[in-house]
Amino acid sequence: MNLQEAPKSCDINTRLESQGIYPTAQRVAVARFLFERYQHVTADEVYDQVRRSANVSKATIYNTLALFSRKGLIREIVADPARIFYDSNTTPHHHYxxxxxxxxxxxxxxxxxxxxxxxxxxxxxxxxxxxxxRLRNSRAAAHLQ
Amino acid sequence: MNLQEAPKSCDINTRLESQGIYPTAQRVAVARFLFERYQHVTADEVYDQVRRSANVSKATIYNTLALFSRKGLIREIVADPARIFYDSNTTPHHHYxxxxxxxxxxxxxxxxxxxxxxxxxxxxxxxxxxxxxRLRNSRAAAHLQ
DNA sequence: TGGTTAGTTTGGACTTAGTCTAAATATACC
DNA sequence: GGTATATTTAGACTAAGTCCAAACTAACCA
Incomplete structure (x- = not known):
């Protein structure tokens, strides 16, 4: 593997291991990105961002997001009919x-x-x-269309 | 157009026209299928079923479902991350x-x-x-996997 | 009745999110 | 080190859905 050693974050590794997830460099890189703040991101956005700092393939991004989701580290949001969003905030809440x-x-x-x-x-x-x-942008003239 | 005249249903035509929808043969065929009973169907299922009795293209199925949905005749259900379901029951209710x-x-x-x-x-x-x-099938042995 | 226009449908090419696969790589364990 | 197990990978593939320009249909009117 040609991935340079990701700077170990004790928090991240512990968090992964506590869920029985082996903290590979790719998983740590994805986790570091996801958990640096609460956000709603698509697989593609995770791919684009994580690739900047780590060698990781599209398949691994999808595998990792599914794994994290299964383990409860992140949450799938099915709201946009065209793609899945992932939410790094797993405390109970709902979405616009x-x-x-x-x-x-x-x-x-x-x-x-x-x-x-x-x-x-x-x-x-x-x-x-x-x-x-579901929200729409409000229109000054509501009769349009 | 080589579509044999669909047997006119006064209800269906009225229902479409009341929403400003021109009742073409294809739209009537889709509406007849959707409104014959309350159901949750995918675009593909509508396509397969409606094609049995009427000549209609995939593009028209998608166009028509989007139109009906925009006009409030049916309701989009975004629940399965892989496809959109359409619900011919538009009274307020929620879904498993x-x-x-x-x-x-x-x-x-x-x-x-x-x-x-x-x-x-x-x-x-x-x-x-x-x-x-969201539901899972319950497992006798909940510790599996 | 035929001409014009506006709206609708069509096949098929295209897009894109996501999956699959088999080979390569990495890690653990003796 | 050698073997077994788990992970990652590139890239082919799938499938839902969109797009497009041409063909068709219906409405209207002179």
Whole structure:
């Protein structure tokens, strides 16, 4: 592997290892990018950014994002019909999706659907509850189109 | 156009025209399929089904679904990261999405997030609120994988 | 009735997010 | 070091969805 040793961050390595994730250079590079701040990013954005500082392939980006997501380190946001966003903030919250700009942002106020778990369809268990509030840019002249 | 005249349904034509949609044979065929009962279907399923009784192209299926959705006759469901579902039931309700089977079903019980519209981000207006409850098939042995 | 125009449909090429695969590489463990 | 296991890789591939310019249809009117 021709990847220069990524500067070890104890936090990152510990965080990965605590989830049973072997901290390879590529995974650490992806994690460093994702966790440097809360953000909503697509696989492509992660690829473009992480590639600047580390050798990593597209397949590994997809593998790693799926792995992190499965392990609960990040969260998939299915809101844009054209792509998946990943959220490095895994605390419970919901999202705005602006259908004009294709951007995602956090909902600050509480929007907590109450769900009685015993009412789930037979043979299933709860995975997650996603609330997406779709927004449009407001138009001065609402009658257009 | 070599499409045999679709048997006119007064309901369907009225429904389309009431939304300012010109009831072409293709649109009527799509509408007849969609509205014969409440269902959650992908563009591909609509294409396969409608093609049995009418000559229609893939492009028209996509155009028509987008048009119906824009006009509020059907509703887009963004839940499966791989495809869009269309729901011919437009009354307010939310959805289960089974991530193991990729199927969508309606939530019967009320899951109504309370949302104060004045808290929306500046310059935006509400388009819709989507609640997707993700389910897994329950496993007898929950420790697997 | 035929001509003009506007709206709709079409096949097929194209785009693009994401997956797959088999080979190469890296790591762990004896 | 040698073997086994896990990870990464390039690049081919898939599939949902878009785009486009040509063909078709319908409406309107002289």
């Amino acid at each position: 999706f602006n259908i004009d700009t294709g951007t995602i942002s956090d909902i600050e106020a509480d929007v907590q659907p109450s769900l009685s778990p015993e009412s789930l369809p037979a043979g299933t268990e709860l995975h997650s509850v996603d609330v997406v509030v | 999405f089974n991530i193991d089977t990729g199927t969508i079903s309606d939530i019967e019980a009320d899951v109504q997030p309370s949302l104060s519209p004045e808290s929306l981000p500046a310059g935006t207006e509400l388009h819709s609120v989507d609640v997707v409850v």
